[in-house]
Amino acid sequence: MWKPDRDSSQPLYQQIADDIERRISYGEFPPGSQLPSERKLAEQLRVNRSTVVLAYSELRALGIIESRSGSGTRVSRHKWGATPKHTPNWHRYVEGGSFLPNPLFLRRIREALQQDKTLIDFASGELGADLSPVKEINTIIDKNYTEYLGYDNPQGFAPLREALVAYLSQYRGIHTTESSILITSGSQQSLYLITQCLLTPGDAVAIEDPSYCYSLPMFQSAGLRLFRLPVDHKGVRSEDVYSLYKKHRIKMVFINPNFQNPTGTFLDEERRKQLLDVASELGLPIVEDDPFSLTAYDGSPPRPLKSMDSIGSVLYIGSFSKIAASGLRVGWMVAPHTVVERLADARQQMDFGLSVVPQQVAAQFLNSSYFQPHLSNLRMQLLYKRDLLIEALQKELPDLIRFTVPQGGLHLWCKVIPEVNDSKLLEEAIRRGVIFVPGSVYGSNSGYVRITFARPKAEQIVPGIAKFAASLRAVLG
CATH class of the missing domain: 3.40.640.10 (Type I PLP-dependent aspartate aminotransferase-like (Major domain))
Structure with missing residues (x-):
């Protein structure tokens, strides 16, 4: 994702306005399409909301975008009063088709990982670079x-x-x-x-x-x-x-x-x-x-x-x-x-x-x-990471998490006691710098989480669980 250049002499708000105008001209945001809210765009770009407010004001003054109460901000259909051409209704196409989008939680996890590379990743179900040959x-x-x-x-x-x-x-x-x-x-x-x-x-x-x-x-x-x-x-x-x-x-x-x-x-x-x-x-x-x-x-x-x-x-x-x-x-x-x-x-x-x-x-x-030695090393490293994870959970959340110790695989399936709201816990964890997959993604009731220990580095597991524990306690009050 594009980020403003903080070392540039051009003001941040102007950089943001120029980027949005460029994306509109490329057709990424066709006439009438919804733009991100000021708050969301500020979070994505890691700037103050007031900076985005200034950028949107600049674009509104040029007639490029328009804002309405309750409807958010959209690309103008009548830039400078010109009669709009017949742009395809891409929103209708996106909403159509037979292939459904991924579950909302998975899209939120993907978005968070793309926006913040420092998140400790207990969500991605794959091997970390340290475990791959x-x-x-x-x-x-x-x-x-x-x-x-x-x-x-x-x-x-x-x-x-x-x-x-x-x-x-x-x-x-x-x-x-x-x-x-x-x-x-x-x-x-x-x-x-x-x-x-x-x-x-x-x-x-x-x-x-x-x-x-x-x-x-x-x-x-x-x-x-x-x-x-x-x-x-x-x-x-x-x-x-x-x-x-x-x-x-x-x-x-x-x-x-x-x-x-x-x-x-x-x-x-x-x-x-x-x-x-x-x-x-x-x-x-x-x-x-x-x-x-x-x-x-x-x-x-x-x-x-x-x-x-x-x-x-x-x-x-x-x-x-x-x-x-x-x-x-x-x-x-x-x-x-x-x-x-x-x-x-x-x-x-x-x-x-x-x-x-x-x-x-x-x-x-x-x-x-190489194949057999790799398998032996993979098993040893996964077991080490699993044990680190379990020890950290037992230390941080002895009475709030229940699980069965797996004998293979990459995941630990945990029941949170008492039951907790999946969405609130995920957002709080992201805010504190750690991410996981809520159990409801897999058809389970609220209150379960899947923690994957293969993706993070070994030194990230203990601090990652400390962040998760703080998030859980904050949500439980």
Whole structure:
């Protein structure tokens, strides 16, 4: 975001007025569009509100903007009395369309992180730079060069699919072939392709409660009806799946069984067998999203459902985002070949396939001597950060937070006692310099929070929790 130059001889208000006028001329703010309030713009630019008041006054005097009581400030439709041309009603277009925006809390979190780079980030569900194999990947990039930079097979770079066959067999006990693997731009694209290509508007699907899937408007955008499967300390129950099938004829089950996001639980071994039995009996597909399993702190990841699937009920999704580098945007899906062909065809219509460069890097990283040591270091560092977080919470909020200690993953799922208003707590935390994700984003009731300990540096965790604790006490009064 543009910021005024405080070292410039030009007054701040004039810089702001010039920037807004420039953005209006570029069409970023068409005639009639709403401008930020004086208070909000002042916060974004980190200036006094009076500076923005002066900037807006300057623009009003030029006839560029107009303000009305109760309606805020808008770009003038009649600049200098000229008859306006027929500008498209972009507001109507933005409000239209079938693809829904992200939940309000997630948009607020993104906005806050963009505006203030000093926030201690317990919200972003990805590895920090200190946990990613940055040096190793840079070494791979420096030593290798691809002569081909054109479109590749929409199913994915063949050497990467070959590397994944070996990886899935060694690390996940899944035996497959490269023709049954689809490379995607992370797990989220896999989910998007499934909802768009294998399901129909009006179909009923089951998701965990709480669930990361609940935070993804792509399900509602696809016109799907969502029904919840309660998650307890052993995960979901097969009888709940059976009940939803009988009542609502669900077409598919979406599950994150290993160190589930956001609760950190993993599905009990016996319940895994029962779930597969029910799926087999009903002919019901299961989508298994498995991004966290290799983070198991003891080095013994729980088995995926796919490794126990003998009849092909499970569509298995994985990615590099939670174990290596989210910026590579490399994920994969293991599915029957007919499903892979269908989704690869749809994917080709979308983007002609993922860039070959990150796929080549991912393939070489999987095949390199760097991969296993990286996993061992990742587990050790995540365990260290988890323990720092728990110790800080127990010190700062011994009677106000309840949680179950996770054995893998990146998140701690916390219940606030007594219940607190999500919005007030988030805004107070942002004001004090720390950010998290309210539990209601995942379909939970108010009073839960997800604290991610993989993104902040280790030295930020204790002061970050101190800020969070001060925010919580301020809101509770």
